[in-house]
Amino acid sequence: DGGITQSPKYLFRKEGQNVTLSCEQNLNHDAMYWYRQDPGQGLRLIYYSQIVNDFQKGDIAEGYSVSREKKESFPLTVTSAQKNPTAFYLCASSKLETGSNQPQHFGDGTRLSIL
Amino acid sequence: AQKVTQAQTEISVVEKEDVTLDCVYETRDTTYYLFWYKQPPSGELVFLIRRNSFDEQNEISGRYSWNFQKSTSSFNFTITASQVVDSAVYFCALRYSGAGSYQLTFGKGTKLSVIP
Numbered sequence: 001d002g003g004i005t006q007s008p009k010y011l012f013r014k015e016g017q018n019v020t021l022s023c024e025q026n027l028n029h030d031a032m033y034w035y036r037q038d039p040g041q042g043l044r045l046i047y048y049s050q051i052v053n054d055f056q057k058g059d060i061a062e063g064y065s066v067s068r069e070k071k072e073s074f075p076l077t078v079t080s081a082q083k084n085p086t087a088f089y090l091c092a093s094s095k096l097e098t099g100s101n102q103p104q105h106f107g108d109g110t111r112l113s114i115l
Numbered sequence: 116a117q118k119v120t121q122a123q124t125e126i127s128v129v130e131k132e133d134v135t136l137d138c139v140y141e142t143r144d145t146t147y148y149l150f151w152y153k154q155p156p157s158g159e160l161v162f163l164i165r166r167n168s169f170d171e172q173n174e175i176s177g178r179y180s181w182n183f184q185k186s187t188s189s190f191n192f193t194i195t196a197s198q199v200v201d202s203a204v205y206f207c208a209l210r211y212s213g214a215g216s217y218q219l220t221f222g223k224g225t226k227l228s229v230i231p
Contacts, residue, residue, distance in 0.1 A: 040124070040223065040224075041223055041224075042119070042206060042221035042222050042223045042224055043160075043206070043219075043221045044221075045218055045219070048218065058218065088158065090158075090159075090160065092160075103150060103162040103165055104162070104219060105162065106152075106159050106160040106161075107159060108157065108158055108159045109158040109159060111158075
């Protein structure tokens, strides 16, 4: 079945450590996104990518980095510069068309906590 | 700037009751899209519906219906005869439809609890 796979489901980070969250999709979507969700909050965009080897910052990119070396993959690294990384992270993808009304499809999420 | 407001933080209803989730948005764009997503306890967001800003027809899908009113900038979601499986957090979202814009602006969500 086509879909978005995020791993791991749960992740723990030590002080000063970088951790990487995986996101893979087999929907043949061009665009991919990373969101952060905090309790009682909506989703906030961290980074998005419309094409391989290109990505743009969202509203809260500080302390995060991404890469897009393959169409199917969009890993997110939470760096030690992100002082409050505890949150639920959601990856999404969508078709890419001008004026697109295509919905974004989401993975199951990764819950990141600080040790 | 775009903004989506879901004023109801949490709602509890008894099974089989009808419930309406409110969504009010702000945008300066003349063309845009509105979406509703459901987030069950498992965490993933499930797409429910999208609506173009120039299409004010209401839509019904089974027990779900959506009322889009451009005059009041609202896109409300009604569940008829609610069921326990409807318990989830529901998000309303907005996106400008112009070229190069793919960012969704989400509301903070409404947590719906359906009590058996």
